[in-house]
Amino acid sequence: MDVRLLLISVLLGLSRAQLDGNECTKASAQSCGECIQAGEKCGWCTDEGFLKEGEQKSTRCDEIEALIKKGCTKASIEDPRGTVTVNKNQSLTDRTKDGVKLKPDQITQIQPQKLSLDLRSGEAQKFILTFKRAEDYPIDLYYLMDLSYSMKDDLENVKNLGTDLMSEMQKITSDFRIGFGSFVEKTVMPYISTTPAKLLNPCTSDQNCTSPFSYKNVLSLTSDGTQFNNLVSKQQISGNLDSPEGGFDAIMQVAVCANQIGWRNVTRLLVFSTDAGFHFAGDGKLGGIVLPNDGKCHLQDNMYTMSHYYDYPSIAHLVQKLSENNIQTIFAVTKEFQPVYQELKNLIPKSAVGTLSSDSGNVIKLIIDAYNSLSSEVILENSRLPEGVSISYISHCKNGVSKKGENGRKCSNISIGDEVMFDIEIMAKGCPSKGKSETIKIKPLGFTEEVEIILNFICECECHKDGILNSPVCSGGNGTLECGVCRCNEGWLGRLCECSQDEVLTEDLDANCRMDNKMDICSNNGECVCGTCECKKRDNPEERYSGKFCECDNFNCDRSNNKLCGGHGRCECRKCICDANYAGSACDCPLDTSTCLASNKQICNGRGTCECGVCKCTDSKFQGPTCEICPTCPGVCTKNKDCVQCRAFGTGDKKDTCEKECSYFNLITKKKKEELPEPNDQPYINHCKERDANDRWFFFTYATKSDSTIEVHVAEELGQ
Numbered sequence: 001m002d003v004r005l006l007l008i009s010v011l012l013g014l015s016r017a018q019l020d021g022n023e024c025t026k027a028s029a030q031s032c033g034e035c036i037q038a039g040e041k042c043g044w045c046t047d048e049g050f051l052k053e054g055e056q057k058s059t060r061c062d063e064i065e066a067l068i069k070k071g072c073t074k075a076s077i078e079d080p081r082g083t084v085t086v087n088k089n090q091s092l093t094d095r096t097k098d099g100v101k102l103k104p105d106q107i108t109q110i111q112p113q114k115l116s117l118d119l120r121s122g123e124a125q126k127f128i129l130t131f132k133r134a135e136d137y138p139i140d141l142y143y144l145m146d147l148s149y150s151m152k153d154d155l156e157n158v159k160n161l162g163t164d165l166m167s168e169m170q171k172i173t174s175d176f177r178i179g180f181g182s183f184v185e186k187t188v189m190p191y192i193s194t195t196p197a198k199l200l201n202p203c204t205s206d207q208n209c210t211s212p213f214s215y216k217n218v219l220s221l222t223s224d225g226t227q228f229n230n231l232v233s234k235q236q237i238s239g240n241l242d243s244p245e246g247g248f249d250a251i252m253q254v255a256v257c258a259n260q261i262g263w264r265n266v267t268r269l270l271v272f273s274t275d276a277g278f279h280f281a282g283d284g285k286l287g288g289i290v291l292p293n294d295g296k297c298h299l300q301d302n303m304y305t306m307s308h309y310y311d312y313p314s315i316a317h318l319v320q321k322l323s324e325n326n327i328q329t330i331f332a333v334t335k336e337f338q339p340v341y342q343e344l345k346n347l348i349p350k351s352a353v354g355t356l357s358s359d360s361g362n363v364i365k366l367i368i369d370a371y372n373s374l375s376s377e378v379i380l381e382n383s384r385l386p387e388g389v390s391i392s393y394i395s396h397c398k399n400g401v402s403k404k405g406e407n408g409r410k411c412s413n414i415s416i417g418d419e420v421m422f423d424i425e426i427m428a429k430g431c432p433s434k435g436k437s438e439t440i441k442i443k444p445l446g447f448t449e450e451v452e453i454i455l456n457f458i459c460e461c462e463c464h465k466d467g468i469l470n471s472p473v474c475s476g477g478n479g480t481l482e483c484g485v486c487r488c489n490e491g492w493l494g495r496l497c498e499c500s501q502d503e504v505l506t507e508d509l510d511a512n513c514r515m516d517n518k519m520d521i522c523s524n525n526g527e528c529v530c531g532t533c534e535c536k537k538r539d540n541p542e543e544r545y546s547g548k549f550c551e552c553d554n555f556n557c558d559r560s561n562n563k564l565c566g567g568h569g570r571c572e573c574r575k576c577i578c579d580a581n582y583a584g585s586a587c588d589c590p591l592d593t594s595t596c597l598a599s600n601k602q603i604c605n606g607r608g609t610c611e612c613g614v615c616k617c618t619d620s621k622f623q624g625p626t627c628e629i630c631p632t633c634p635g636v637c638t639k640n641k642d643c644v645q646c647r648a649f650g651t652g653d654k655k656d657t658c659e660k661e662c663s664y665f666n667l668i669t670k671k672k673k674e675e676l677p678e679p680n681d682q683p684y685i686n687h688c689k690e691r692d693a694n695d696r697w698f699f700f701t702y703a704t705k706s707d708s709t710i711e712v713h714v715a716e717e718l719g720q
Helices: 002-019 034-036 066-070 149-159 163-167 196-200 227-234 247-256 283-287 313-324 335-347 365-373 404-409 462-467 509-511 636-649
Strands: 044-045 061-063 083-088 114-120 123-131 139-146 176-185 217-220 265-273 329-333 349-358 376-380 389-396 419-428 437-446 453-456 479-482 485-488 526-531 531-537 569-572 576-577 606-610 614-617 668-670 685-691 697-703 709-716
Touching: 034 061, 034 149, 034 462, 044 066, 044 479, 061 066, 061 685, 083 123, 114 123, 114 227, 139 163, 139 217, 139 247, 163 176, 163 227, 163 365, 176 227, 176 247, 217 227, 217 247, 247 283, 247 313, 247 329, 313 335, 329 365, 335 349, 335 606, 349 576, 376 404, 389 404, 419 453, 437 697, 462 479, 636 668, 636 685, 636 697, 636 709
Parallel strands: 114 453, 139 176, 139 265, 265 329, 329 349, 668 709
Antiparallel strands: 044 061, 083 114, 123 419, 176 217, 376 437, 389 419, 437 453, 479 485, 526 531, 569 576, 606 614, 685 697, 697 709
């Protein structure tokens, strides 16, 4: 009975420790390893005589000063510290060294190159990463061109691009290579006409066009500008039916077919030239193509052979592959599509947009300007972090400018020879990866160089290695004496392993460990030791069972987005206590309706209700985050095409009923399409490009003004 009373008092001491204050005592650590994982300030006293009669093991874990006040000597305190070790620290180099031209793999722009970090829970380890933009760094540039019919005059100007661009790029680097590829569209209906005649010549009968194709690698990367000119001059325009093009298929192949394209581990530039929009994931369903793009290379004889089999890639998929392959993209597009590609640029890191003249006459200046803009900015990214590990950046850029947070990852306006530095801080919480070493990498976007960082986690104390098996201190050999405490052998309990399970696990005592007769002992979350529940410990020290019968915990609440209580509340006894402005069993119901505002400032576009910050569309035709997408609604351009044609040109299917059916808008004519309103001139404007009965393009804009009147601007000049 005395032993039972002793164990009960020990457990009562545990409760007092939990009610005590700091993170060390709250952890209720039963071993040195658990203690040092509780926080960076926590130490463990290994002195065997430190505990007084009746005190529990967790009393050994506390802040260093508190342990000393309790009588533990500094020599007896386990308090391991993390370290940073630089394993590879090659100096930053210039493009030339001692007059000898260096190969790309001999150039170092980032320092250090490899480190090892020993991480203790809660203790951040810091190091400095330096980046220097090298002089005369090699460049590979691949020119990817839209060869649909509307780009006919552009092709003429690109035919001399090789030697001209070589001449200009020689001012930047002496090691420059250029390649060329072209694209049109998927070779199935409704993107192209599949009639035999149109498959041979998709253009009008008086035009000699090549058969339609998805993507063709015309010339792999080469330093021979004349070869570029010769091959490009042999290219012919093709054609398709719809206005958006299949450029995303081409970009994906250029990114993942490294061997066929000939990419080196140098600066990689992809110039994407077009005068139209783009198809993306989901559009393939129009042609009966439902398999998602697999992101793999499918070039045979330099032709993309799976356009009929795989859907277009998504924007996110392209971002992933361009980043993985260190490719920086320059979108050279006409003024009409600037807004579209500006939005795309915002989604693709290390990309730029330039305005292409109607005949691509300014393409060299556009490429030089875009390259200078891209190369003058460095943005750091890191690989996926192990769970429980965090990283932060502080940038130190030119002119003494320092930034934190997401802006701490980048520096701008970097000239050749400039050095910028980044303070990087990495911290672990608990014992990530169960103590196994992990490797992460940090690299500047668009560059092949990277820093390798090996993370070693301090999950045990040094004294753990010196445990004495079957120590006499542990009640005559009932446990291992480890770091000053007894780790009991199977079948023994207590501070000194003095309590046999056979003695204490009786039916009378078990009854005190049940909430009622129908419940499990200690709710199956602990052990009944001498009539009192001793709750189980979790691998994660932040997760705890609690309560008289271990019936509560702080980790089994409802989750949202894989976050406990949605990240907007705390878990108390398996129920979420939500923060202000949140509700629901998982605190995943925001009471704010701002996320439901459509572009017209109406809640859910007036076609749905806002529930928990998410639109529930009540009109079955509409969908999307704000009920503004209507896949089955006819497009504005297609819907109004016939009325615009009959009023502007007196032709089309509605020319006989024009006055009756087509008076619902105000018509304004312009001489040329360049005179049509710009996208930002008025709200809710649509730019349209449709074919008339003679298979010629006509151009118009459609806009709903603030007073609900409809205004249409039409260009009198037709296109081929």
